[in-house]
Amino acid sequence: MKYEIKISKVDKSRVDALDFNNIPLGTTFTDHMFICDFENGQWVNPRIEPLATIPTHPAAMALHYGQAIFEGMKATLDSEGNPRLFRPTKNAERLNFSADRMGMPDFPETLFVEGLKQLVALEKSWIPPQDGSALYLRPFMYADEPFIGMRAATHYKFIIIASPAGPFFSKRIKLWAERKYIRAVAGGTGEAKAAGNYAAAIRPTELAKASGYDQVLWLDAVEHKYIQEVGTMNIFFKIAGKIITPKRDGAILDGITRNSVIELLKHKGFEVIERSISIDEVKEASNNGTLEEAFGTGTAVGIAYIQEIGFDGDVIHVSNESPVGLDINNTLNEIKTGKIEDPFNWMVKVENERA
Ligand SMILES: Cc1ncc(COP(=O)(O)O)c(C=O)c1O
Known part of the structure; x- marks a missing residue:
C-alpha cells in the first residue's frame, strides 16, 4: 500500500550551524520529524513536519504505565553521496515484535520504511560524510491517551527523529x-x-x-x-x-x-x-x-x-x-558506505527528495 505522507518544511534549515567535525553526541537533532497518530483503531495522518516539542497531557499513559518502545538505526552516504539505510525492514519487524509484547498496535512496516526514506531524503544534508559517521534515526511509539487505569491505551504516537552522529572511535x-x-x-x-x-x-x-x-x-x-x-x-x-x-x-x-x-x-x-x-x-x-x-x-x-x-x-x-572483530567491523562499514559489494542485499537506497 502506498501512503500519502504530507510534508511541511522549515523555512530555513539549521544545518549550516553544525560543525560536522565536532558533533555533540545525542543533542543535535535535524530540522524535521516524521509523525503519525493512532486513533479509532488505525494509524492516520502520516506527516513530516518541523521538529518541535509535543504538548503532553499529564495523564498520558506512557508516563504512568510505560507503554513506550523504540528502535535505533543509521543512514549513511554511499560513495556517490546517496543516502542508504541498513536493513530497515528488520527494525520495522522488531518494533512490531516489541509492540505486540507491550500490548501496543502494529505499525505498518511499509509505512515505517517509507517514512524513514522520506525523512532521510529531506534531511540528506545532515548526514555526516566522514568515514564512520552517520545519521542516527530513532523511530519510537508511545501511548499518549490521557487515562488513569491499567489497560492498553487507545491513542498512540509513532515518531521518527534524526540526530547526526560523528565517528565512533572504539577504545577497548x-x-x-x-x-x-x-x-x-x-x-x-x-x-x-x-x-x-x-x-x-x-x-x-x-x-x-x-x-x-x-x-x-x-x-x-x-x-x-x-x-x-x-x-x-x-x-x-x-x-x-x-x-x-x-x-x-x-x-x-x-x-x-x-x-x-x-x-x-x-x-x-x-x-x-x-x-x-x-x-x-x-x-x-x-x-x-x-x-x-x-x-x-x-x-x-x-x-x-x-x-x-x-x-x-x-x-x-x-x-x-581483535583481528576478527576488526575485520568484521571494516566489512560492515564498507558495505554500509558501498565501498564493497553488498552480498546480502542489506542496504536500501533512499531516493533523493522529490522536487
Ligand atoms: C539491550 C540491547 N542489546 C543489543 C542491542 C544491539 O541491537 P542492534 O544491533 O539492533 O542495534 C541494543 C541496541 O539496540 C540494545 O539496546
Whole structure:
C-alpha cells in the first residue's frame, strides 16, 4: 500500500550551524520529524513536519504505565553521496515484535520504511560524510491517551527523529558482569525494545561506571552466571578458534548487528555457535589462553572490542588484539558506505527528495 505522507518544511534549515567535525553526541537533532497518530483503531495522518516539542497531557499513559518502545538505526552516504539505510525492514519487524509484547498496535512496516526514506531524503544534508559517521534515526511509539487505569491505551504516537552522529572511535571497553541486578528473564520484556528495560538498567550502569567500567554485562536472572548481553550491545567470544554468542533465550534483544555479524562470519568461513555460555567458562578460557577475542555488537558502535570483564573481585583479561572483530567491523562499514559489494542485499537506497 502506498501512503500519502504530507510534508511541511522549515523555512530555513539549521544545518549550516553544525560543525560536522565536532558533533555533540545525542543533542543535535535535524530540522524535521516524521509523525503519525493512532486513533479509532488505525494509524492516520502520516506527516513530516518541523521538529518541535509535543504538548503532553499529564495523564498520558506512557508516563504512568510505560507503554513506550523504540528502535535505533543509521543512514549513511554511499560513495556517490546517496543516502542508504541498513536493513530497515528488520527494525520495522522488531518494533512490531516489541509492540505486540507491550500490548501496543502494529505499525505498518511499509509505512515505517517509507517514512524513514522520506525523512532521510529531506534531511540528506545532515548526514555526516566522514568515514564512520552517520545519521542516527530513532523511530519510537508511545501511548499518549490521557487515562488513569491499567489497560492498553487507545491513542498512540509513532515518531521518527534524526540526530547526526560523528565517528565512533572504539577504545577497548571494560565490562562489569553484574550478579546482583538483572536485566531480563524469558517471559519478561527483555526481548522487546521497551523503554522500561533501559530505565531498569540505569542504576546498575551508573554503579558500574563509578567503579571504572564502561558498561554492564548482564547475566541470566536465575543462576546469575550465563552471559546474556551488554548494556546496548550483544556479545561475541572467540574461544579456541570458534565464535560463540549467547543464544536467543527470550531474554536478550534480537540485535540486527548480531544477526548480520553471524551471517558475515559464516560467509567468511567461521564456525559460529549460538549457545549458553557462562562467565566461568569465559574465565577458564582466559586462564588457559584459549580466549582469543571478545567484542560487542550494536547499531551505535558497530563493533566494540572488549579489554576486560570484572566480576566478584576477579577480572577476566582479553587479548589486546581483535583481528576478527576488526575485520568484521571494516566489512560492515564498507558495505554500509558501498565501498564493497553488498552480498546480502542489506542496504536500501533512499531516493533523493522529490522536487
Ligand atoms: C539491550 C540491547 N542489546 C543489543 C542491542 C544491539 O541491537 P542492534 O544491533 O539492533 O542495534 C541494543 C541496541 O539496540 C540494545 O539496546
